[in-house]
Amino acid sequence: MASVSLRNLTKRWGSFVGVDNQSIDIADREFLVLLGPSGCGKTTTMRMIAGLEEPTDGEIWIGDQLVNDALPKDRDVAMVFQNYGLYPHMTVYDNIAYPLKVRDTPKENIAPRVQRAAEQVELSGFLDRKPKELSGGQRQRVALARAIVRTPQLFLMDEPLSNLDAKLRVSMRAELKHLSRELKITTVYVTHDQIEAMTLADRVAVMKDGVIQQLGTPDEIYDDPQNLFVAGFIGSPAMNLVNGSIANGVFSSADGTPMVNIDADDCSSVTLGVRADDVTAIDKGQGFTDAVVYAYENTGENTLLTVLCGGQRIIVRGDRHLRKEQDEVIGITLNAANLYLFDPESGLRLRDTGVRDNRSR
Amino acid sequence: MTRAHFKKTHLKRSLIKLLQTVLILLATLIMLVPILWIFLAAFKNHIDVFQLKLLFTPTLQNFLTVFEAPYHLGQKLINSTIVAFVTVLIAIPIATMAAYSFSRFKLVGETAMLVTILATQFVPAVVIVLPFFVMFRDVGLLDTRIGLVLVNLAIVMPFAIWMIKGFIDGIPIDTEEAAMVDGSSRLQVIRNIVLPMAAPGLLTAGIFCFIIAWNEFLFALILTNREAVTLPIGLALFKAEEGDLWNLLSAAGIIIMVPMFVLALLIRKYFVQGMTMGAVR
Ligand SMILES: Nc1ncnc2c1ncn2[C@@H]1O[C@H](COP(=O)(O)OP(=O)(O)O)[C@@H](O)[C@H]1O
Ligand SMILES: [Mg+2]
Secondary structure: OOOEEEEEEEEEEOOEEEEEEEEEEEOOOOEEEEEOOOOOOHHHHHHHHHOOOOOOEEEEEEOOEEOOOOOHHHOOEEEEEOOEOOOOOOOHHHHHHHHHHHOOOOHHHHHHHHHHHHHHOOOHHHOOOOHHHOOHHHHHHHHHHHHHOOOOOEEEEEOOOOOOOHHHHHHHHHHHHHHHHHHOOOEEEEEOOHHHHHHHOOEEEEEEOOEEEEEEOHHHHHHOOOEHHHHHHOOOOOOEEEEEEEEOOEEEEOOOOEEEEOOOOOEEEEEEEEOHHHEEEEEOOOOOEEEEEEEEEEOOOOEEEEEEEOOEEEEEEEOOOOOOOOOOEEEEEEOHHHOEEEOOOOOEEOOOOOOOOOOOO | OOHHHHHHHHHHHHHHHHHHHHHHHHHHHHHHHHHHHHHHHOOOOHHHOOOOOOOOOOOOHHHHHOOOOOOOHHHHHHHHHHHHHHHHHHHHHHHHHHHHHHHHOOOOOHHHHHHHHHHHOOOOHHHHHHHHHHHHHHHOOOOOHHHHHHHHHHHHHHHHHHHHHHHHHOOOHHHHHHHHHOOOOHHHHHHHHHHHHHHHHHHHHHHHHHHHHHHOOHHHHHHOOOOOOOHHHHHHOOEEOOEEOHHHHHHHHHHHHHHHHHHHHHHHHHHHHHHOHHHHO
């Protein structure tokens, strides 16, 4: 178990920058999630920590050791690969036992540890099979068991659930969470799935184009996004972002439709952020402004209304009994207590415009 | 789809199937007839050879004669076996190392090297056999098995490197990286992961090389004359003044072919595995 520290870590291929001068301190036993869209440099960061990719610049510390020049085998980490990286010619037992065998663990210790790891991921009945005789979920468990059979200083997991079907992903997510809290080993977990990130992480690092946009607890990331990218990436559905202006305490969308009263300074160009939960749909004429239903979706546990208002689409979450028709005119009201303002140019959050935003801190 | 229409397409399909079968049979026949001819001739007396009748008194005498003076096929058999085996035993480990490097590392001038290696395959043997002769004469390698092994290595190595590289390319790099993170050194990765996974491929490549070396004719013809003569050259001995001794030639031919058949039978399973390994994963 160890803390991990990345200092000014950079990876370039020619002129292409994969990871751009990033620093991050991961506490001992922390579960840190690297979250971002495909191609933002998550895997590259993780591979540099594992020693599979050489940093162009910067330092990697595991515990009190600078590991830049250490071989992967000497870094004492365990990794779960996106495609599992199982050994197809070995049985499940031998797959799980491999890290022990290759590290010269005394023979009599191997079998019990393999058994225990297999039990922890509920694989005990499959030890004699070859990987190709297993389902995707079972293969994933083998990869996991192979990682937990030792007690490494650090776990690295690269989108371990992304190859599973949706249902299995949800149950494996819970198992992973359970396991991680039980093992209490420092973990770096890569995903592009924000729900996975929110549910598993102690802290989330949201990445884009090789740069960490925001680092914080799931609550901080959700409640207090620092820029447009984070605001638009976190949450399902993502935060509504409406371009417009503020004059005399009223926010109007770009085509001049007043949308909400806001206690902020005048501003000719601003992006308003509001989550689907903070928009209420009511009958025509009853809300702050009227909107046309573009699409009505019933997900079972609640409903999603996409409405056209001020020339832009806004997603509203309603309760599961809400019923609206397409093209129906309804009224909507934005919750003035939960609004976010961003500079459309820089994408940065505007905090000092006088907006009374009870979530800002 | 109407029933009539269904019947029609059904008929069409059976026709195509029939045509396929006939064509395959025809192709097989064209390939097998010479072998069958040889097979029959090997058991015939000299006088029966050119009569195409299937009924004759079979004799094993030809198989004995070829091992006696002046033919001494036994020694050629030993030469061929040693040369082919030693060639494979040297070629496969070296080719595997080269192929692994080409597949997994960024080498300086990698493409150039690979293309050059491939290009050597396109040099007609007749063009270089003379320089080889002169070279071998000067260093005393003429008519030696070592000389033949060297020549065969030059012939099979490019082929083996390319073939094995293909197999290693087919091993997901993830698997190797997982093994490294799990605690293996590069050598352990190769021993524990790459070699077992590439084994069917290595076996396939080894057999191909064996066949090439076993059948090699031109270099052996020019570079040997007494001591290191191999089986294919031995066949030429049966061109006598009184005409070709087809019955003896056939018997020797079968002795050349039988190991190939046995090999093919033995390794059939691995062969298919090797050829399709990329798809299995
Ligand atoms: N070996 C490489 N050579 C050049 N570019 C690479 C290499 N590996 C990754 N990249 C690029 O670096 C960027 C980040 O990749 P990666 O870290 O795999 O992203 P992800 O966040 O999806 O895991 C991508 O644009 C990818 O194309
Ligand atoms: Mg990735």
